[in-house]
Amino acid sequence: MTTEMLLADEVSAIPLGDLDVSEPALFQRDVIDAYFARLRKEDPVHYCPDSAYGPYWSVTKYKDIMHVETSHQIYSSEAGLGGVVIDSEIIQGAEGDLELPMFIAMDPPKHDDQRKAVSPIVAPGNLALLEGTIRERAGRILDSLPVGEEFNWVDRVSIELTTQMLATLFDFPFEERRKLTRWSDVTTAVPGFGIIDSLEQRKQELLECAACFRGLWDQRTKQEPKADLISMMAHSPATQNMSPNEFLGNIMLLIVGGNDTTRNSISGGVVALNQNPDQYEKLLANPALVTSMVPEIIRWQTPLTHMRRTALDDADLGGKKIKKGDKVVMWYLSGNRDEEAIDRPNEFIIDRERPRQHLSFGFGIHRCVGNRLAEMQLRVLWEEILKRFQKVEIVGEPQRVHSNFIRGFTSLPVRLHA
Amino acid sequence: MPTITFFEADGTKHIVDVENGISVMESAVRNDVPGIDGDCGGSCACATCHVYVDPAWIEKTGRAEASMEKSLLDFAEDVRENSRLGCQIAVTDDLDGLILELPVAQY
Numbered sequence: 001m002t003t004e005m006l007l008a009d010e011v012s013a014i015p016l017g018d019l020d021v022s023e024p025a026l027f028q029r030d031v032i033d034a035y036f037a038r039l040r041k042e043d044p045v046h047y048c049p050d051s052a053y054g055p056y057w058s059v060t061k062y063k064d065i066m067h068v069e070t071s072h073q074i075y076s077s078e079a080g081l082g083g084v085v086i087d088s089e090i091i092q093g094a095e096g097d098l099e100l101p102m103f104i105a106m107d108p109p110k111h112d113d114q115r116k117a118v119s120p121i122v123a124p125g126n127l128a129l130l131e132g133t134i135r136e137r138a139g140r141i142l143d144s145l146p147v148g149e150e151f152n153w154v155d156r157v158s159i160e161l162t163t164q165m166l167a168t169l170f171d172f173p174f175e176e177r178r179k180l181t182r183w184s185d186v187t188t189a190v191p192g193f194g195i196i197d198s199l200e201q202r203k204q205e206l207l208e209c210a211a212c213f214r215g216l217w218d219q220r221t222k223q224e225p226k227a228d229l230i231s232m233m234a235h236s237p238a239t240q241n242m243s244p245n246e247f248l249g250n251i252m253l254l255i256v257g258g259n260d261t262t263r264n265s266i267s268g269g270v271v272a273l274n275q276n277p278d279q280y281e282k283l284l285a286n287p288a289l290v291t292s293m294v295p296e297i298i299r300w301q302t303p304l305t306h307m308r309r310t311a312l313d314d315a316d317l318g319g320k321k322i323k324k325g326d327k328v329v330m331w332y333l334s335g336n337r338d339e340e341a342i343d344r345p346n347e348f349i350i351d352r353e354r355p356r357q358h359l360s361f362g363f364g365i366h367r368c369v370g371n372r373l374a375e376m377q378l379r380v381l382w383e384e385i386l387k388r389f390q391k392v393e394i395v396g397e398p399q400r401v402h403s404n405f406i407r408g409f410t411s412l413p414v415r416l417h418a
Numbered sequence: 419m420p421t422i423t424f425f426e427a428d429g430t431k432h433i434v435d436v437e438n439g440i441s442v443m444e445s446a447v448r449n450d451v452p453g454i455d456g457d458c459g460g461s462c463a464c465a466t467c468h469v470y471v472d473p474a475w476i477e478k479t480g481r482a483e484a485s486m487e488k489s490l491l492d493f494a495e496d497v498r499e500n501s502r503l504g505c506q507i508a509v510t511d512d513l514d515g516l517i518l519e520l521p522v523a524q525y
Binding site for chain 2 (some may be wrong): 066069070108112115116119120123124125136356357363364365367372
């Protein structure tokens, strides 16, 4: 029996009513799409009455996800109702008694005011100002890598580059840049899983983070405006009068938003190309394909598997009756494999016709505000990789993150070929 | 078939013959007009088909009215009085000769 046949048996053996796709191990084993495929076919809007996170609805088809995304008046992102992740504890961890208001977990009108204040900062016009520095830093990391020797791409490139990019974006003290990664990990951490031991510890670390950013804010306000996110926020009329809590909440959102996601897209691109050598050949023959490859990597990897909403009212969805208060999970990872919406969705195709038509950034009023920034970073990175290395070859088993939210890698053993 | 003229932000002109019934966004994407994206495929769910309707044509196309289009335009860059989402303008014979300007970047 092939692995596929065994997996098909595993999935079909479970009664439909018992199917629970929230189990992190399914994602770590990377078998989750066999489960999603069954739901897309047999029960696209699927109620799971009991899970580690309580009862919840799974939305598995692209068009139904799009419907939820564009119906924000029914499907709320409000932190007070549990936020935007299936595990309601995470937003408690992020916001909790520290009061870090993040507009990702707000509804209009408050959401709109906050988003409008921040979004010009990461808009394409400003990105152009940042591209040069990002390219320089990507180049320097790549130049420091050993050729012909095995190393962990996740640590030396994905995490390192993402951290440096965050430091660049904020013009954060370069030698202390790993604090950004730490604070980001801490923001969404739940005690007892290796990141923090207690909520008190989390609070202390985030107070330190607040003080640090407050210092940078004060410094930048006094200086001439320049091209970094803190200076931009300190000088823009829309943001310069933000309360300290709002400022910190927005900073944390920008950091968290650009942390794991970018990291895992960087790793994901290497995995995708290695698993599809014909596409790697195509890329080497025509480096201009980086532009269409980048969104395809983001679709293929789907760095955040889902986003969650809470129903503010009873509603109809895909033939089912959602009740007020129900938890509704939009599985982007499933929608991105929906063949009714995407042509040959399981294939990694670097020159797809409409590569940006995917769910990884979400849609609607909460669509990822950093989406063009993310694409720019990946594009610049791949341009620099292609200038230097004939191949980034995976030489060992990739290890995946144990999570039903973050889809990524903890380890990726590679060898570079000049 | 109606004709639409798209002007890129730098002034580059694209004259395109388009089918009735499809949106202005679809017309642009199918004809490879640069500067208009349509990431959501026309579902009024992003804002990457942002266009400026030439003042002479704004009465024919109308301004953004529906709440979702207005919300999304609210978050777009450099939004003006004559801003619309291209996926919300359907091509008809009435719009033959329509002139649209594209923003510097979609977001």
